[in-house]
Amino acid sequence: MxxxxxxxxxxxxxxxxxxxCKPQQNExxxxxxxxxxxxxxSCGDTTKAxxxxxxxxxxxxxxFADNDSSWFADxxxxxxxxxxxxxxxxxxxxxxxxxxxxxxxxxxxxxxYQQPAPVLDSLxxxxxxxxxxxxxxxxxxxxxxRPFFLMGHSQGSQMLIELLKHxxxxxQRQLMVAAYCIGYHVSAEELATSPxxxxxxxxxxxxxxxxxxxxxxTTAIGMVSRGDVVGINPTTWTMxxxxxxxxxxxGMAKYNDARDSVLIVPCPTRTYLYKHNTVCxxxxxxxxxxxxxxxxxxxxxxHFADSWLFGGxxxxxxxxxxxxxxx
Numbered sequence: 408m409x410x411x412x413x414x415x416x417x418x419x420x421x422x423x424x425x426x427x428c429k430p431q432q433n434e435x436x437x438x439x440x441x442x443x444x445x446x447x448x449s450c451g452d453t454t455k456a457x458x459x460x461x462x463x464x465x466x467x468x469x470x471f472a473d474n475d476s477s478w479f480a481d482x483x484x485x486x487x488x489x490x491x492x493x494x495x496x497x498x499x500x501x502x503x504x505x506x507x508x509x510x511x512x513x514x515x516x517x518x519x520y521q522q523p524a525p526v527l528d529s530l531x532x533x534x535x536x537x538x539x540x541x542x543x544x545x546x547x548x549x550x551x552x553r554p555f556f557l558m559g560h561s562q563g564s565q566m567l568i569e570l571l572k573h574x575x576x577x578x579q580r581q582l583m584v585a586a587y588c589i590g591y592h593v594s595a596e597e598l599a600t601s602p603x604x605x606x607x608x609x610x611x612x613x614x615x616x617x618x619x620x621x622x623x624x625t626t627a628i629g630m631v632s633r634g635d636v637v638g639i640n641p642t643t644w645t646m647x648x649x650x651x652x653x654x655x656x657x658g659m660a661k662y663n664d665a666r667d668s669v670l671i672v673p674c675p676t677r678t679y680l681y682k683h684n685t686v687c688x689x690x691x692x693x694x695x696x697x698x699x700x701x702x703x704x705x706x707x708x709x710h711f712a713d714s715w716l717f718g719g720x721x722x723x724x725x726x727x728x729x730x731x732x733x734x
Contacts (some may be wrong), residue, residue: 439482439537441510441544446482448495450549451506457554457584457729458506460545462538463494464561464590464714467516478522478530479513500669501660501718502558502725508549510541514562520703534562535569542570546579554732556725557586560714561631564588564618571616572601584732587617587721590713592635607637611644611724612731620709621678621685621716623692627707628684638683641717644724650679653689660718671719687716 439446451458467480467490480487488511499507512534519530559567567588575583585608593616598605608615619641620632632638639646642655653675663670676689692707704710 439511439513439540441541442548445488446511446541448488448492448509448511449499449507451508453506453551453553455504455506457556458508458550459498459502459556459558460542461495461498461502461507461509462512462557462559462563462566463491463498463509463514464559464563465514465517465520466490466494467514478515478519479533480516482511482513497660497662497669498558498714500662501715501722502556504722504726505556506553508545510538510545512537512541512566514566531565531569535566535573538566539570539574542574550582552582554582554584554729556584557588559588559591561590561710564591568593568597568605568616571604572597575604583614585614585617585725585728587725589618590620590631590710591618592620592632593618593637594634595636598636605637607639608644608728609639609646611727612734614728614732617641617644617724618683619685619713619717620683621687621713622709623687623690623694623707625681625684625686627692627705627709628682629704629708629710631703631710632684635683638680638685640678640680640685641720641724642678642685646680646683648680650677653677656717657719657723659712660715660722669718671722674716 444450467487482488491511495509514534515530519527557567567586568591571586593605606615608617616637618635618638620635620638622628640651642651656674656676656678658671659674660669661672676687679686687709695709695711696706709716
């Protein structure tokens with residue numbers, strides 16, 4: 408009897424786990440209507456020569472238990488969209504030289520990243536579908552043949568890499584100046600499978616994919632960037648392993664309360680590449696350390712700073728790539 412009772416409990420546990428870890432059917436089938444401006448933080452304008460299509464990182468503080476057993480942020484709720492707005496407002500200020508287009512999407516909540524790889528891959532398809540749908544709407548209704556940058560961080564970069572692999576036409580790629588997929592990775596298998604879609608930019612001017620992840624020492628490489636094969640040093644925009652002097656770091660982006668703006672402020676550090684991660688040995692390993700996330704981002708891992716730590720370099724490099732666009 409004990410064995411039978413245990414078997415019944417075990418099977419019930421399997422069923423609960425299985426159903427909990429699959430996207431809900433209505434989530435998988437539903438589509439976001441990107442003709443509705445409710446689902447855009449910013450639809451940009453057309454006064455500037457180039458666009459930024461920006462996808463924000465994991466910002467949802469909602470848990471699986473408090474989210475009607477869903478792994479996704481419900482962007483039909485104003486308070487959920489509001490969670491993304493601080494990040495998007497910061498980046499709109501940082502990239503104010505360009506028309507700024509930023510959709511909301513049903514991003515995975517942080518707990519999804521603790522699931523086994525097959526489950527996580529299945530969940531990611533829904534978020535990736537939203538980003539693809541938003542991008543296609545942007546290209547059809549907003550772009551008007553202007554050159555554009557793809558910009559993202561963390562989960563946002565993950566979704567942009569999926570877009571590059573599966574969602575872009577050759578004609579669209581011709582208008583892409585660069586895809587800055589910050590705080591994520593490309594594996595050797597992905598690069599081998601999609602060499603044209605994921606063509607890495609190996610200098611400061613060429614079109615292509617730009618990836619970087621930073622740490623204060625080589626022991627701090629985390630799960631997000633382990634195994635990356637395309638990461639470059641954002642102070643030189645090359646894959647050389649030389650130690651680069653601190654003066655090549657052009658400053659970090661920081662919000663200024665007094666001016667209600669984003670400024671580039673000094674943050675000198677030497678840099679060098681190690682396994683395609685940018686090592687910044689002069690920075691404090693406690694800089695953005697969060698003990699609750701230590702398993703994914705050990706002390707010295709600068710994942711939570713990557714999108715602004717090299718702000719001065721990224722802004723200047725965007726200007727450089729745009730000047731050379733089409734050569």
